[in-house]
Amino acid sequence: MAAQSELFLCPTHPNEVQTTPFFDAIIIGAGAAGLFCAGQAGQRGLKVLLIDHADKVAEKIRISGGGRCNFTNRDLDPAAPHKHFVGQNPQFCRSALSRYTPADFIALVQKHGIPFHEKHKGQLFADRSAEDIIAMLLAECEAGGVTRWQPCSVKKIDFLASSASESCWGSYQIDTDHGPVSTGALVIATGGLSIPKIGATDFGYRLAQQFNIPLIERKPGLVPLTFDGAGWAPYAQLAGLALPVQIITGVKKNRMAFDEDLLFTHRGLSGPAVLQISSYWQDGTPLAINLAPTADLPAALAQGKARSRKLIANELATLVPSRLADAWAQREADWQRPINEASDKALARLAEQLARWELTPTGTEGYKKAEVTLGGVDTRVLSQQTMECKTQPGLYFIGEVVDVTGWLGGYNFQWAWASAHACAQALPMEGQ
Ligand SMILES: Cc1cc2nc3c(=O)[nH]c(=O)nc-3n(C[C@H](O)[C@H](O)[C@H](O)COP(=O)(O)OP(=O)(O)OC[C@H]3O[C@@H](n4cnc5c(N)ncnc54)[C@H](O)[C@@H]3O)c2cc1C
Known part of the structure; x- marks a missing residue:
């Protein structure tokens, strides 16, 4: 010196x-x-x-x-x-x-x-x-x-x-x-x-x-996203669960999509998919998440209906992690029954919503967690x-x-x- x-x-x-x-x-x-x-x-x-x-x-x-x-x-x-x-x-x-x-x-x-x-x-x-x-x-x-x-x-x-x-x-x-x-x-x-x-x-x-x-x-940027309020409560119990997804934000020329893993946390979502999309996400705008990006959901659910008497949640567990399948089936009364008793409409809605879960983050974890x-x-x-x-x-x-x-x-x-x-x-x- x-x-x-x-x-x-x-x-x-x-x-x-x-x-x-x-x-x-x-x-x-x-x-x-x-x-x-x-x-x-x-x-x-x-x-x-x-x-x-x-x-x-x-x-x-x-x-x-x-x-x-x-x-x-x-x-x-x-x-x-x-x-x-x-x-x-x-x-x-x-x-x-x-x-x-x-x-x-x-x-x-x-x-x-x-x-x-x-x-x-x-x-x-x-x-x-x-x-x-x-x-x-x-x-x-x-x-x-x-x-x-x-x-x-x-x-x-x-x-x-x-x-x-x-x-x-x-x-x-x-x-x-x-x-x-x-x-x-x-x-x-x-x-x-x-x-x-x-x-x-x-x-x-x-x-x-x-x-x-x-x-x-x-x-x-490269930061977990948070979801405040009662609406998040059903998903908070999934904290620790990771799965591959496709995540999308923005429209037209501002559209950005990533195929990566998503991680549920107590306060929201993290994992590579969410960190990547966070750098493009604009406050107040929604995200769309495909929770089973590699599955042909309508076909898989139709087949399930034709050959199975299992609860929808159990059938869904062949397509997404079982904890998620259970939480997801709770979203509608029509999805809490054996799959062979479900209407085609209810199954179509299920396939559609799993493939396009729309949700709007309330914020981010901020600089204390951002990369x-x-x-x-x-x-x-x-x-x-x-x-x-x-x-x-x-x-x-x-x-x-x-x-x-x-x-x-x-x-x-x-x-x-x-x-x-x-x-x-x-x-x-x-x-x-
Ligand atoms: C948890 C985490 C994991 C990451 N993992 C990766 C990874 O695996 N791959 C990747 O590519 N990127 C990763 N990043 C991002 C990467 O670390 C940064 O982009 C990179 O370090 C930036 O380099 P930099 O030199 O510009 O800043 P920094 O590496 O942050 O260095 C800045 C330096 O300036 C000093 N400094 C700050 N203020 C003052 C001051 N007032 N006076 C004197 N000195 C000061 C700091 O002490 C620090 O040493 C990660 C970031 C985090 C937070």
Whole structure:
């Protein structure tokens, strides 16, 4: 760590002496994007300071993917980012994603000898633990000679645009509880608002506001949905039940559908299907869920009626989990009888409603359970090549703080790596 009282020479005006330590780049936030950017920039030869206010680096990597970190996704198509990324302009991330692909990150993981495996839909996880990925990122920082200050709070940031020596001393004066530092390139990698208890803050958004950088409205994404009120009571008893479904929100060009598992919770619905759809769901609008997406329900129920005297709930249990079949049959008196006694109309209604359960969430579990934050720094003011702010020279935003949100399945980490890489390659060297 550079001592606060050290004297520093300006690289292009060596006769000038400053008491504030100078770094080519200062990165705030030692999460996925910040750590990766620091290591890459350091290895290019830049003098880099990485600051984080938390006791430990990369807490989100630590808890990600159930502790095994779903670090990327092989199915990511950099040429079609709209397929897996949400934001006002999903095309924004195309350049960075094309220049640093899942294959690039996989090669790095392999270089560090980290064993990994593929789960479904191209998702790659560390075999042992997310700690392997963190250790790799720290080793990359070490290789780049990165200075880390942690825990360290940033108290104030000033941009000295009118300074006579601005071109060489850097324009950002940063007051931290380890003392003042300055730089010409300030990288904000403070992430989103989810899981505040492990260090998430609105730092990046506040800094954007300080520099009049527009923000897209933030809201929790990849988050369980809740259903308040008595109407939910019959389903609350299904808490813990998981089943494959198709889930749909929106209409026409805003229609979005996922075929994934759904999980009932005490307060509502979760599981991959619901987390994915939550990033597209608009407040007050309904969801439609097909609870037996692979079954031909009308045909199966008609056959049941022809050959069985079982209760409808029991017959239904051959198509969906029995707890769900029981709860579902309770919805109508016509469905609480042997299937051979049910009218064709009642069975048609049953098939229709199972295939299209329409329900309107009352809200979400919020940032305490969300995996990501939707919205953030408006991409219209950022360069897609460098992540630098077009209206504020030397200020860069990378990772989740930007209005780019990936699907569940490793897409968010790939955005963190790719945006960090784009920025790290563009950061100016000393005196440039
Ligand atoms: C439970 C959970 C599981 C997840 N699993 C996956 C997964 O498997 N795959 C995937 O792709 N994505 C996953 N994500 C999403 C992924 O973790 C994030 O998208 C990613 O970490 C974002 O990287 P980032 O560097 O932008 O932000 P972060 O990794 O959140 O890092 C931000 C850093 O900034 C620091 N910071 C914040 N405020 C300040 C401040 N005021 N001063 C100094 N430092 C500050 C924080 O301490 C933190 O270290 C998961 C998220 C959660 C919550």
